[in-house]
Amino acid sequence: MWIKKLGLLLCCLLFLSLPVAGYCTDTTTVQEPQTVVVQLTQWNKLKETINQQDMTLTTLQTKLNLLSQNSTGQEQTLMTLNSQLTDCKSQFNLIKTQLANATISLNQAEQALQQNEVLSQTLTKQIKGLEHKISVLQRQRDMWAAGCGILVGVVIHDKLV
Numbered sequence: 001m002w003i004k005k006l007g008l009l010l011c012c013l014l015f016l017s018l019p020v021a022g023y024c025t026d027t028t029t030v031q032e033p034q035t036v037v038v039q040l041t042q043w044n045k046l047k048e049t050i051n052q053q054d055m056t057l058t059t060l061q062t063k064l065n066l067l068s069q070n071s072t073g074q075e076q077t078l079m080t081l082n083s084q085l086t087d088c089k090s091q092f093n094l095i096k097t098q099l100a101n102a103t104i105s106l107n108q109a110e111q112a113l114q115q116n117e118v119l120s121q122t123l124t125k126q127i128k129g130l131e132h133k134i135s136v137l138q139r140q141r142d143m144w145a146a147g148c149g150i151l152v153g154v155v156i157h158d159k160l161v
Contacts, residue, residue: 003067009060 003064005060009057
């Protein structure tokens with residue numbers, strides 16, 4: 001907004017100086033200096049107006065410099081923030097990649113655990129089957145031993161009698 005006002009003021013001053021520039025180009029030949037008679041009050045009012053405009057221009061220039069400095073500071077801040085944003089994005093992508101790799105590893109571990117569970121169940125069934133066979137074989141052995149013991153006792157009893 002201040003920049004627009006400063007530009008408008010500079011345009012007005014340029015337009016005011018155009019007649020002076022035309023006058024200067026028209027007086028390329030040496031002529032007697034012309035004098036203008038002005039009342040003292042008008043002269044003082046003109047000087048005061050010129051001084052006010054000069055102070056206004058100085059103030060506007062100072063404000064423009066301040067705005068330019070603020071703009072430069074904001075640009076630097078924006079560049080810093082953009083740099084930080086780029087860093088955050090790269091770290092996010094790295095974490096995202098690591099998370100994807102961890103998810104893959106977790107899925108592989110779950111599959112391995114499921115396979116191990118299936119193998120464990122199969123092994124448990126085989127162990128129970130073997131334990132059953134062993135107990136059946138032990139019973140058969142005991143039955144054969146008892147049967148042989150009885151047979152030997154009968155044979156010995158028949159020979160004694």
